[in-house]
Amino acid sequence: MNAATEKKPRLTTSAMIASIASEGQRVQAAPFGKALVEYAASHPEVVGMTADLAKYTDLHLFGQAYPERFFQMGMAEQLLMGAAGGMAKTGLVPFATTYAVFGTRRAYDFIHQVIAEENLNVKICCALPGLTTGYGPSHQATEDLAMMRAIPGLTVVDPCDALDIEQAVPQIAAHQGPVYMRLLRGNVPLVLDEYNYKFELGKAKVLHSFGSGGSDVLVISSGFMTMRTLEVAKALEADKVNVAVLHCPTIKPLDEATILAEVRKPGRLVVVAENHSVIGGLGEAVAGLLLREGVVPSKFRMLALPDAFLDAGALPTLHDRYGISAEKMTASLKGWLA
DSSP, X not given: OOHHHHHSOOOOGGGGGOOSSOTTOOEEEOHXXXXXXXXXXXXXXXXXXXXXXXXXXXXXXXXXXXXXXXXXOOSOHHHHHHHHHHHHHTTOEEEEEEEHHIIXXXXXXXXXXXXXXXXXXXXXXXXXXXXXXXXXXXXXXXTHHHHHHTSTTOEEEOOOSHHHHHHHHXXXXXXXXXXXXXXXXXXEEOOGGGGTOOOOTTOOEEOOOHHHXXXXXXXXXXXXXXXXXXXXXXXXXXXTOOEEEEEOOEEESOOHHHHHHHHTSTTOEEEEEEEEESSSSHHHHHHHHHHHHTOOOXXXXXXXEOSSOOOOSOHHHHHHHTTOSHHHHHHXXXXXXX
């Protein structure tokens, strides 16, 4: 055992499902469930549906508030999506929740054919996106964005924190058409309120540009990787490295105008950071956009999960192993700038 290993505390099995919040970080409990309960109070057309995972997607709060509008479909994700499509045809607005692996992999054809092809008003909200669980490939939805981006007409959202989620809920509910939203549940970090941020569906937002306007690095990020990127930007500021952070919570449709405007600023390393496989996610969406428009940054790198079946284990260990912890991200950016 080396010295670095000895310094780290021994992690228990509970760390496989640990919160992504760091110790002492501000959190907000169940932002999705609370926001949906509030919105549904004045929108009787909203119904809640789940595949036996109400508690683990925070939909149980909706079920407690509106039991007559809550539907427990059992462990049957294909049935969940098919029934949600049927309810949407009657004018209801179903919020269907499950884990991201089950909602995307098991029910893909039903989302594609029943919901998306008919442009039905179903909001699919799925927990444990990307590497937010240590339970191994059966529960790690590392390819969900690639799958959902490929469905015509489906809006795809990857919120960063509690504020993002609570502001996204009424907007995706009001949006006409199907939506897939990645969901952080339980005690969710609260970060973006410090940056005078407001969620707008379809819009990317430049957060605080550290140092002299982020003249060294532009990081385009989504989901909790925006939170990590902000931590990295603060750390690098001490080394006189200036980082701008462009938070892109709507993966599809992409805010092409904002991305192009930021990438066109000269002399910056451009990095896309995402909690998703390097295949088919935000990174490849941005790369394709830049290639189509003939916009060439001085350097372009993708900071993402590998194209592999990931290990099971404690989340902090896995985030280090696959390069998405703040410490590993900082090292990567320094190496790319060298």
